[in-house]
Amino acid sequence: MFDPKTNRYPYPEITDRHYLVIRKDRGFVFDTSYPYIDRTKWFRFRQNLVRLLLNVIVFPLTSIRLGLKVEGRENIKKYRSDLENGAISVCNHVHMWDYLAVMKTIRPFRPNLLSWAKNINGENGTLIRFVGGIPIPEDSVAAQKVFLKEIGNLLNGHGWLHIYAEGSMWEYYMPIRPFKRGAALIAVTNNKPILPMGFSYREPGPIRRKLFRQTALFTLHIGEPLYPDMSLRPKEREKDLTVRAHNAVCSLVGIDPAENIYEPEFNDSRRIDYYTDTYGVGYRGSR
Numbered sequence: 001m002f003d004p005k006t007n008r009y010p011y012p013e014i015t016d017r018h019y020l021v022i023r024k025d026r027g028f029v030f031d032t033s034y035p036y037i038d039r040t041k042w043f044r045f046r047q048n049l050v051r052l053l054l055n056v057i058v059f060p061l062t063s064i065r066l067g068l069k070v071e072g073r074e075n076i077k078k079y080r081s082d083l084e085n086g087a088i089s090v091c092n093h094v095h096m097w098d099y100l101a102v103m104k105t106i107r108p109f110r111p112n113l114l115s116w117a118k119n120i121n122g123e124n125g126t127l128i129r130f131v132g133g134i135p136i137p138e139d140s141v142a143a144q145k146v147f148l149k150e151i152g153n154l155l156n157g158h159g160w161l162h163i164y165a166e167g168s169m170w171e172y173y174m175p176i177r178p179f180k181r182g183a184a185l186i187a188v189t190n191n192k193p194i195l196p197m198g199f200s201y202r203e204p205g206p207i208r209r210k211l212f213r214q215t216a217l218f219t220l221h222i223g224e225p226l227y228p229d230m231s232l233r234p235k236e237r238e239k240d241l242t243v244r245a246h247n248a249v250c251s252l253v254g255i256d257p258a259e260n261i262y263e264p265e266f267n268d269s270r271r272i273d274y275y276t277d278t279y280g281v282g283y284r285g286s287r
Contacts, residue, residue, distance in 0.1 A: 009170065015177040016167025022122035030117050030137040036150045037112070037134060050130040051110070059104040062097055067204065067217030070105050072252070075195075075222050082193055082225055083109065086155035090183050090245050091197040092176050092253070093164035094218075098199055101220055102162055103131065111160040114182075116168070132162075148186070155190045165245065172201070172215055176250045184241035188234060193225035194241060196248035221252035 010019050028034065038044075062068065076083065089111065091102060099113060112132035119128055120135040134151070137143035155161060163186075165179035176198070187194050201216035208214035226244050228237045247257035 009172065011170050011173065016180060018116065018118075018168045020169065022118045024121070024123040024125075025118075026121045026125055028121050028125075028135075030120075030135050030147075031140055031143045032146045034135075034137075034143070034146075036147050037154055038129070047130050050127075054100070054103065054131070055107075058100060062100040062104055066095065066097060066101055067202065067208065067214070068101050068104075069202075069217075069219045070222070071219060072222035073105060075224050076106060076109075079193075079195075079225050083160070083195065084158060086158050086190065086192045087160050087195055087225070088155070088183055088187050088192055089160070089162045089195040089197055090165040090179070090249065091162070091220075092173075092199055092249060093166055093169040094171060094173055094199050096169070096171075098218070098220075099131070099162065101199075101218065102197065105220055105222070106160070109160045111162040112154060113162045114164070148189070151186055152190050155186070155192050161186070165242075174201070176246065176253065176255060179242050179246045181238050181242045183245065184228075184238040187241055188228045188237045191228060191230075193227050194245050195225050196223040196245055196252060197221065198223075198249040198252035200253040223248050223252050 012019055030036075087109075089102065089106070091098070103111060110132070112134055113128070114136055115128055115133040117135040117138055119125060120133055125133075134147075137147050151161065163183040165183045166177040167180050170177070183194060186192070198221045200219050200221065202219060204214040204217050208217070226241060226248060229240050230237070232240055250257045
């Protein structure tokens with residue numbers, strides 16, 4: 001949580017680790033019988049009610065709360081025919097509300113979201129499910145196979161999957177952390193494009209800063225889709241797409257990928273001391 005004395009968040013030393021405390025455990029077991037994508041009529045009915053609430057109330061509040069600006073939305077229209085056939089989006093995860101901003105921006109597409117299993121079991125789990133949350137099983141290889149099959153059915157049924165490839169939320173963190181290769185694995189397995197997105201920060205004005213204690217305003221940048229390189233072997237496709245997706249997000253938010261001294265793979269993500277701005281908020285120009 002935010003420490004007003006040091007203006008720092010307790011970012012872990014391992015770049016995909018979580019620091020938010022989940023205080024509730026609803027007891028769901030994410031095994032082979034769990035409905036990772038609930039297609040029952042009752043669930044869909046309630047999900048549609050939540051969607052109506054999102055459009056009427058929550059999305060406008062999200063724009064106000066985040067001071068949201070969007071750049072590059074024309075890429076969604078330009079590549080709509082590709083995205084309509086099933087797509088994966090990746091983005092840095094820097095705020096509790098940033099997925100709402102993504103949902104608002106990519107309308108009329110209705111994304112699903114890969115989610116930390118503890119979040120689904122936690123106090124906000126029901127709401128996360130209604131906005132498309134899909135828990136990632138961590139303790140069973142058999143469950144992971146069922147999960148990946150359901151994800152494949154979603155994408156091949158013209159669905160949209162949003163993935164926070166960094167693996168966890170670090171509020172107001174400026175660098176783009178190394179990406180896990182799961183997004184690329186899913187993209188390669190199902191031959192679907194990855195749409196890179198990235199949040200950058202703008203300095204808030206005196207009213208927001210003093211009255212609302214707003215740390216930063218957000219700009220969401222949308223790039224052009226990236227496609228698996230079918231000339232490579234599957235494992236090399238995953239690595240190549242991971243690197244290209246990471247570099248694209250860096251570029252979108254104003255970070256030169258050439259400044260990174262590591263390959264953006266999960267195996268290289270256990271240290272953060274090679275970042276130039278580990279703590280606090282840095283504003284990326286006027287973005």
